[in-house]
Amino acid sequence: MELITNAFEIFTKYYPSFILGAKFTLIIAFSGTIIGLFIGLFIGGIRAIKVESTDSFVARLFKKFIYILTEIYIAVFRGTPMMVQAMFIYYALKPVFNWEPIVAGIFIVSINTGAYMSEIIRSGIQSVDKGQSEAARSLGMSSMQTMMLVVLPQAIKNSFPSIGNEFIVNIKDSSVLNVIAVTELYFQTSSIAGSIFKFEETFFVSALIYLVLTYTTSIILRFIEKRMNNTKTSYPSSQTIDYVVNLETETL
Amino acid sequence: MPLIKIENLHKKFGNLEVLKGINFDINKGSVVCLIGSSGSGKSTMLRCINQLETFDSGDILFNDKSIVDKNANINKYRSKVGMVFQSFNLFNNMTVLKNCTLAQVKVLNRSNEEAKEKALFFLKKVGLLNFANANASTLSGGQKQRVAIARALCMDPEVLLFDEPTSSLDPEMVQEVLSVMKSLANDGLTMIVVTHEMGFAQEVANHVVFMDKGIIVEEGHPDELFNNPKNSRTKEFLNHM
Ligand SMILES: Nc1ncnc2c1ncn2[C@@H]1O[C@H](COP(=O)(O)OP(=O)(O)OP(=O)(O)O)[C@@H](O)[C@H]1O
Ligand SMILES: [Mg+2]
Numbered sequence: 001m002e003l004i005t006n007a008f009e010i011f012t013k014y015y016p017s018f019i020l021g022a023k024f025t026l027i028i029a030f031s032g033t034i035i036g037l038f039i040g041l042f043i044g045g046i047r048a049i050k051v052e053s054t055d056s057f058v059a060r061l062f063k064k065f066i067y068i069l070t071e072i073y074i075a076v077f078r079g080t081p082m083m084v085q086a087m088f089i090y091y092a093l094k095p096v097f098n099w100e101p102i103v104a105g106i107f108i109v110s111i112n113t114g115a116y117m118s119e120i121i122r123s124g125i126q127s128v129d130k131g132q133s134e135a136a137r138s139l140g141m142s143s144m145q146t147m148m149l150v151v152l153p154q155a156i157k158n159s160f161p162s163i164g165n166e167f168i169v170n171i172k173d174s175s176v177l178n179v180i181a182v183t184e185l186y187f188q189t190s191s192i193a194g195s196i197f198k199f200e201e202t203f204f205v206s207a208l209i210y211l212v213l214t215y216t217t218s219i220i221l222r223f224i225e226k227r228m229n230n231t232k233t234s235y236p237s238s239q240t241i242d243y244v245v246n247l248e249t250e251t252l
Numbered sequence: 253m254p255l256i257k258i259e260n261l262h263k264k265f266g267n268l269e270v271l272k273g274i275n276f277d278i279n280k281g282s283v284v285c286l287i288g289s290s291g292s293g294k295s296t297m298l299r300c301i302n303q304l305e306t307f308d309s310g311d312i313l314f315n316d317k318s319i320v321d322k323n324a325n326i327n328k329y330r331s332k333v334g335m336v337f338q339s340f341n342l343f344n345n346m347t348v349l350k351n352c353t354l355a356q357v358k359v360l361n362r363s364n365e366e367a368k369e370k371a372l373f374f375l376k377k378v379g380l381l382n383f384a385n386a387n388a389s390t391l392s393g394g395q396k397q398r399v400a401i402a403r404a405l406c407m408d409p410e411v412l413l414f415d416e417p418t419s420s421l422d423p424e425m426v427q428e429v430l431s432v433m434k435s436l437a438n439d440g441l442t443m444i445v446v447t448h449e450m451g452f453a454q455e456v457a458n459h460v461v462f463m464d465k466g467i468i469v470e471e472g473h474p475d476e477l478f479n480n481p482k483n484s485r486t487k488e489f490l491n492h493m
Contacts, residue, residue, distance in 0.1 A: 135341035135400075138302055139355035139407060140331030149354065154345045 006201040007208075014192050021188030022209055024102065028177065028184060029170035032109030036170075037163060039110065040117020041156075043070050045147060047118065048125045070118065077115035083176040085112060090180040105182040109174055113166055120162045124155030157228055164221035168214050185209060253316055255280045255411060255442055256301065261310035263296055270296045271307070272466035278411065278444060283437045285453035285474070286446045288463035289489060294446045297463070298413050301444070302333045315410075331359050334404030334412040338419050340396040342388040342403070348375065349384040352403045360407065367406070374402040378432050394425030398432055411442040418449060450493055454478055462486045 011018065047070050051060050077085065090104045097103075128151050136146040156163070175186035185206060193202035254277035263271035270293045278284055286294050299305035301312060303319060303326055312319050319329055343351050352371035356362045362370070375381045378398035383391065388399065397417055404412055414433070418426045430452050437443060437456045447453060453460055454474045461471040462483075470483045481487045 129339075129341075131337060131339050131341035132343055134304055135335070135337065135343070135403075136355070138304060138330055138333075138335035139403070140327040140329075140359040141355055142327055145358055149358065150343050157345065 003201060003204060006198065007204045010192070010196070010198065010201050011205045017188045017192055018185070018205065018209060021183065021185035022213060024183055025171060025174050025185040026213065028102070028105050028109055028174045028182070029167060031106050032113050032170050032174070033163075033167040035106070035110035036113025036117045036166065039114025040119075040121045041152065043073065043114065043118035044121025044125060044155075045152070046070060047122050048147075048151075074115045074118055077112050078119075081176075082108065082112050082173055083179055086177055086180050101177070101180050101182040104180060105174065105177040105184070108177070109170055113170060116166055117163065120159045120166070121155060124159035124162075125151055127158045128154045160225055160228060161221075164218075164225070167221070168217055171213050171217065172210060254278055254313075255315065257313040257316075258297075258301075259311045259313070261297070261300060261307055261312065263293075263300060263305065263307045270466055271300070273310070274466075274468060276461065276468060276471075278442065280410075280442055281440045282458045283443045283445065283456055284459045284461060285457040286444060286461050286463060287448070287450070287453060287489070292463045293466045294463055295415050298335070298415050298444065298446055301413060302330050302335050304335075327359065331355070331407050332410045334407060334409035336397070336400050336404055336412065336414045336417050338416040340393070340400045340420075342391075342396050342399055344389040346388055347384070348380065348386050348388055348391070348399050351388050351399060352406045355403075356406050370406050371402070374405045375399070377405070377435075378402045379428075392425065393421045394428045397421065397425075397429045401429075401432055401436075405436075411444065412436070414443065414445040414447070416446050416448065418447070448493075450478070450490075462489065464489070 046066060049063060051063050055063070086105070086108045089108055090099075090101070093099070093104070099107075132150055132154075133146050136150045137143070141149070174182075174184055177184055178187040178190065181187065189202055189206035193199045196202070256278040258274050258276045258278075261271050261274040262269070274293075274297060286297070288294050296305060300307045307320075314329060314333070317324065319326075342348075343354065346354065349368065349371055352375065353364070353367040356367035356370060357364060372381060372384060375384055378401055380395060380398055380402065383395065383399075388396065391399065401412075401417075417433070418429050421429065426449070430449065433443070433445070433452070434456055445453075445457070457474050459471065460474045460477045462469050462477065462481075462485075464485050470477060470481060470486045477486070478490065481490055
């Protein structure tokens, strides 16, 4: 009981710092996830390109080389802690970019997420049956058109739950960026806790804020997912031709 | 001059030789049915014709030009050679109408209006005008296959290839697809149909080709081939149907 009243006191006194921290956490998690998604679409798309029997020797070699590069990228960023990545990248590139911690933070979360997204997108691409690509090709669409217009939209839709999950993971894992002094929620919390020597209560507040952020996000994601899957399952069986034409004029 | 001329076509998958020298002409306006037991190479041959599969040697001429010529535009060629698959392969995330307009707009550079008009015309032809705005994934198998046919027709193909178009349909839906195909044949569309529907072959085809183990064993007019097969393997196959 005392924990809760103390925590409440701390929150009322320091809420601007908590809110500011939460704001940074959300900004980093959101932009990191979106940029990571684009990296994933790019890398995942590249990894889905197959060596074809018509390819020349050089083309085969090139495809193989690119594939190995993506393989290394994914292995490195999935196989090392983000905290270590943050320290290394921040200090290694500081002389080059002379960057703010927040910018470095978004950069690090983005490429880290990109590695996970690449695999999510690749399996999303594989979940779209090959027949649809063949049908697109048989109509004369190029492999690029087929990927962009037929395969990727469905791959994204199929892997939306995993993509959303990355966002939630990023809300939590962006806390490791405190090691490069990004003023996100964890960093703010430990500053407050350190200045008033009340660790238990302060981190209790912090935990609740994280929980609110992740839980709200998961509800929003579920809502979006439902909307996406809510395709027309029924249709009028006695439309007139006029009706069809009118309805489609805007949507085409 | 035949529309498509297949010359000494060879194709291997690894060590397995699937096509062992196919020679075969398809004339404009003819309906060719391709029959043969499982694994005889029917699908592979069809897929070679529109280059979903490459071949090892031989040639395929379309309007007297090799389709594997360095200067040939493969996408343009494919848009003239429609394909209807056993498993329909509609674009699941799109409406029926969008399935029919997408390639028209992207490949033939038609305007949206023009593409839509064409699509509605052919959806009417296959009896699915009312379903234009339905999502493709919500249709029954027979409806999906009719949409797939309409989608192919929208490209104004010079020939339509069918690979067992009714094999994955429930029996009660087979007829709706076959009757669409019959009406296309009556309109004079050139078609190559891999099928196990001997009734359809007998009634609609002008030419039947029997394939076995990668070669054409016998071909001829359906009346001749079905009632009076010359080769013993053809006889055996037909007796087992
Ligand atoms: N992509 C592939 N890789 C390896 N082998 C293949 C491939 N496609 C087909 N084959 C093999 O080639 C042979 C001929 O296959 P094909 O699909 O052309 O036969 P089909 O006459 O269409 O038979 P079905 O009536 O069963 O459809 C089969 O033995 C098959 O296993
Ligand atoms: Mg087959």
